[in-house]
Amino acid sequence: MELVFDGHNDVLLRLWRNMKAGGDPVAEFAKGTPGGHIDGPRAKAGGLAGGLCAIYIPSGELVLKEPDQNGHYVTPLSVPLDHLPSLTTALEMASIALRLDRAGAWQLCRSTADIRKAIDAGRFAAVMHMEGCEAIDADLDNLEVFHAAGLRSLGPVWSRHNIFGHGVPFAYPMSPDTGPGLTDHGFELVRACNTLGILIDLAHITEKGFWDVARTSDQPLIASHSNAHALTPVARNLTDRQLDAVRESGGLVGLNYAVTMLRPDGRDNVATPLSDMVRHIDHMVQRMGIDHVALGSDFDGASIPEEIHDAAGNQNLVAALKGAGYADAELKKLCRENWLRVLGKAWHE
Numbered sequence: 127m128e129l130v131f132d133g134h135n136d137v138l139l140r141l142w143r144n145m146k147a148g149g150d151p152v153a154e155f156a157k158g159t160p161g162g163h164i165d166g167p168r169a170k171a172g173g174l175a176g177g178l179c180a181i182y183i184p185s186g187e188l189v190l191k192e193p194d195q196n197g198h199y200v201t202p203l204s205v206p207l208d209h210l211p212s213l214t215t216a217l218e219m220a221s222i223a224l225r226l227d228r229a230g231a232w233q234l235c236r237s238t239a240d241i242r243k244a245i246d247a248g249r250f251a252a253v254m255h256m257e258g259c260e261a262i263d264a265d266l267d268n269l270e271v272f273h274a275a276g277l278r279s280l281g282p283v284w285s286r287h288n289i290f291g292h293g294v295p296f297a298y299p300m301s302p303d304t305g306p307g308l309t310d311h312g313f314e315l316v317r318a319c320n321t322l323g324i325l326i327d328l329a330h331i332t333e334k335g336f337w338d339v340a341r342t343s344d345q346p347l348i349a350s351h352s353n354a355h356a357l358t359p360v361a362r363n364l365t366d367r368q369l370d371a372v373r374e375s376g377g378l379v380g381l382n383y384a385v386t387m388l389r390p391d392g393r394d395n396v397a398t399p400l401s402d403m404v405r406h407i408d409h410m411v412q413r414m415g416i417d418h419v420a421l422g423s424d425f426d427g428a429s430i431p432e433e434i435h436d437a438a439g440n441q442n443l444v445a446a447l448k449g450a451g452y453a454d455a456e457l458k459k460l461c462r463e464n465w466l467r468v469l470g471k472a473w474h475e
């Protein structure tokens with residue numbers, strides 16, 4: 127089994143929703159739950175050793191717009207969120223992450239040494255990530271507190287606009303160049319992340335925002351859960367020019383398992399073969415090299431191929447990559463080591 131450290135999941139969102147309906151997040155993660163993609167037992171079964179766990183403020187259930195007769199769709203951007211209710215939700219999700227750590231259900235990791243120690247001990251290695259920074263105030267006065275609570279990665283925007291920048295819609299086919307990039311507050315946020323050692327994630331940001339971060343940040347460029355626009359032209363995927371910039375910066379792109387971002391037709395259809403996942407990995411490896419490609423499943427945040435089904439099926443992708451000719455040393459980089467390298471860089475280790 128090739129253990130995987132994965133760049134993006136929404137398990138905190140699922141546990142938070144269940145908690146609001148009376149569930150116990152610690153018991154659900156430790157003992158397992160029906161539905162969803164990740165819990166402790168299924169992660170163990172699929173060799174999912176850890177990953178970046180998102181604090182994400184839901185916009186309500188995202189329903190993709192129905193494609194027209196050409197298979198084209200443009201789902202309107204979600205409406206912007208207010209700061210204070212977003213802060214409340216973010217604190218509740220951060221609390222779940224800390225409770226899981228306190229109970230020993232997972233280990234909340236603040237360094238790559240923490241991640242390696244957790245993996246060696248067989249504990250799920252969780253890193254706290256924030257996907258869209260509606261919970262952060264314009265003056266960044268609360269960023270230190272989130273950092274102290276374990277926040278080590280953030281994406282300034284999700285697929286909606288906020289005070290830091292602009293996100294791309296879920297649309298097919300569409301260029302990622304859909305609007306403005308970072309705001310002045312967004313540039314300040316990038317500089318603060320560079321200072322504190324918080325990874326900056328470019329998933330969901332407009333192409334202009336991508337280039338704004340590229341010319342401002344001193345970190346490797348990271349898109350934690352995005353694929354190749356050349357193969358699936360949704361606005362969420364990266365163009366070859368963007369992939370080239372990721373390579374030049376020493377960064378990486380994590381393969382998103384969302385079927386809408388893998389299939390050539392961009393449809394929400396879970397009958398998506400593993401070969402579509404391998405094609406995106408192949409393209410990104412050819413374009414950037416084996417050191418700049420990793421995994422970013424989007425478990426608990428997207429419709430994924432039925433052959434994966436949930437975290438327990440994660441090794442089916444590893445087997446497909448093996449079958450496509452990837453050697454063990456290459457699989458190790460794709461599955462874990464590339465993520466650990468870029469995290470160490472962003473965290474000033």
Ligand SMILES: [Zn+2]
Nearest residue numbers: 257329330351
């Ligand atoms: Zn996402």
